[in-house]
Amino acid sequence: MRESTSDTEKMAQRIAAFKHKQKQAKPKRSDIAKFWENAVRVAVEFVSPVFIGICIGYLLDKWFDTRIIFMLILAIFGLAAGMLNVYRTAKQIEKDIDGSK
Amino acid sequence: MENPLEQFAIKKLYPWQAGGMDLSFTNSSLCMLITVTVIVLTLLLALRKRAVVPTKGQAFAESIYDFIRGMIGETLGQDGFKFVSFVFTLFTFIAVGNMLGLLPYSFTFTSHIAAVGTLSVFCLILNIIFGIKHRGLRYFHTFFPEGLPWLMAPLIIPVETLSLLAKPFSLTIRLAVNMSVGHIMLQVLGTFIVTMGLFGFIPLVADMCIIMFELFVTLLQAYIYTTLSCVYLSQAISDEE
Incomplete structure (x- = not known):
């Protein structure tokens, strides 16, 4: 028993x-891979709202039978949303980096 | 030379029209069905003996579960553990779908914007539902943060709406483009193996390297898709502006 x-x-x-x-041997992902991952993420986050804005604008123009007014306005809003997304993503990445240190 | 984009063509296996809509069973639907069957059978087989000291199969299933739980813990915190089953399903569906797409004569449904887009829109709807459930009407401050003057509303609301609608789009594009590009490269190099005759071994070696890389990409993309879904979910349910 003992x-x-x-x-x-x-x-x-x-x-x-x-x-x-x-715990001690936890592998760290290479910095280059992380850099590319973040770079692609930021790029996609910037482009996506512009594209969505243009698509919705195109549909609205078709619906109201206008020329490119909605497309232009929503593309500008998309650009602003893209910049906002980039700022938020960069903040998130910074938080992640600070958290992993 | 065969068109490398032909591999992404949707073929109707059982044409079916209902209420003016095309609800045909396609090769994409078949691959999704196979993916779900593979996941369910593998997990049932792995977890048929639920022992305290796990078998290899049980340890494998549990390691995936632990991995997902860890990912949720990092992004959503303790509150997020109730989403484990949803995120687990999302991860396994995409990862196994990506991997099965690498098999010869199979079809990669994750390379289709329609398939992945539907999944992403479903995730967005869930985000909105959970956001409202967690924060109540405060969720709508996502579109117009507290403290801003009302004059800013016509500017901020469209910008925030587009920012929200762009989330499923960015998720979709990332996954679909990555999977499409890898498969196109494999097909193009595969054609060179035959056309280059004696020197065909050069593209063959390159193709082998790309297949290994693609295997890594399938899991990486599933991981990125799931992590970002968790990040978007955490943004929806947290009160931070």
């Missing part, structure tokens, strides 16, 4: 040591 208790203790110690080792 033997089995010491075995359990040994096993618990080994598990604790393994967990500690695993």
